[in-house]
Amino acid sequence: GAGVSQSPxxxxxxxxxxxxxxxxxxSGHVSLFWYQQALGQGPEFLxxxxxxxxxxxxxxxxxxxxxxxxxxxxxxxxxQRTQQExxxxxxxxxxxxxxxYEQYFGPGTRLTVT
Amino acid sequence: xxxxxxxxxxxxxxxxxxxxxKCNYSYSGSPELFWYVQYSRQRLQLLLRxxxxxxxxxxxxxxxxxxxxxxxxxxFAQEEDSAMYYCALSGRNxxQNFVFGPGTRLSVLx
Numbered sequence: 700g701a702g703v704s705q706s707p708x709x710x711x712x713x714x715x716x717x718x719x720x721x722x723x724x725x726s727g728h729v730s731l732f733w734y735q736q737a738l739g740q741g742p743e744f745l746x747x748x749x750x751x752x753x754x755x756x757x758x759x760x761x762x763x764x765x766x767x768x769x770x771x772x773x774x775x776x777x778x779q780r781t782q783q784e785x786x787x788x789x790x791x792x793x794x795x796x797x798x799x800y801e802q803y804f805g806p807g808t809r810l811t812v813t
Numbered sequence: 814x815x816x817x818x819x820x821x822x823x824x825x826x827x828x829x830x831x832x833x834x835k836c837n838y839s840y841s842g843s844p845e846l847f848w849y850v851q852y853s854r855q856r857l858q859l860l861l862r863x864x865x866x867x868x869x870x871x872x873x874x875x876x877x878x879x880x881x882x883x884x885x886x887x888x889f890a891q892e893e894d895s896a897m898y899y900c901a902l903s904g905r906n907x908x909q910n911f912v913f914g915p916g917t918r919l920s921v922l923x
Contacts, residue, residue, distance in 0.1 A: 739916075743913070800901075803856075804856045
């Protein structure tokens with residue numbers, strides 16, 4: 700079947716705009732992870748869902764970041780009032796178990812804030 | 814707090830030469846260690862985990878708790894091994910306890 704998909708693949712936003720990034724996990728995967736990858740860095744954990752429950756959001760850098768997965772499938776990462784430091788690749792991953800090492804990654808959304 | 818370091822941003826070797834990608838970690842407990850790989854224009858994917866003790870694509874990695882290291886090795890590098898390699902650590906729970914290193918770009922020259 701299809702892997703994890705993310706949309707849009709590229710997003711340019713002016714500083715102060717709100718953006719919404721979508722993740723479609725592999726069908727049936729109960730766990731979903733969001734990561735932020737700044738240029739030249741490894742991915743950094745943002746938040747984790749098991750089905751519709753957000754079990755860990757400790758990695759979200761500020762209250763401008765919000766994630767949801769209302770029906771336990773598609774997830775949206777929303778960033779309000781974007782800042783230049785939000786420029787990064789946002790990766791989504793899903794797993795059939797709760798184990799992060801078994802996660803399958805999407806292609807990422809590259810966000811550029813100008 | 815857990816941390817993963819990869820001292821080399823870029824490592825270039827010739828085809829057929831041995832390669833070692835270094836990874837050191839800090840964690841107060843018994844972590845699980847992993848290597849992820851990202852080939853050009855492909856997605857990040859798991860290469861191997863220390864618990865399985867497998868050899869994947871000729872790569873091996875041994876967890877050295879005394880030196881807190883998990884170096885990735887291959888005796889004879891191939892051009893198709895050129896990629897970004899990330900070392901990662903998982904603590905007791907998920908989420909913030911899953912930490913990636915900054916990555917090393919391996920370039921295998923013909």
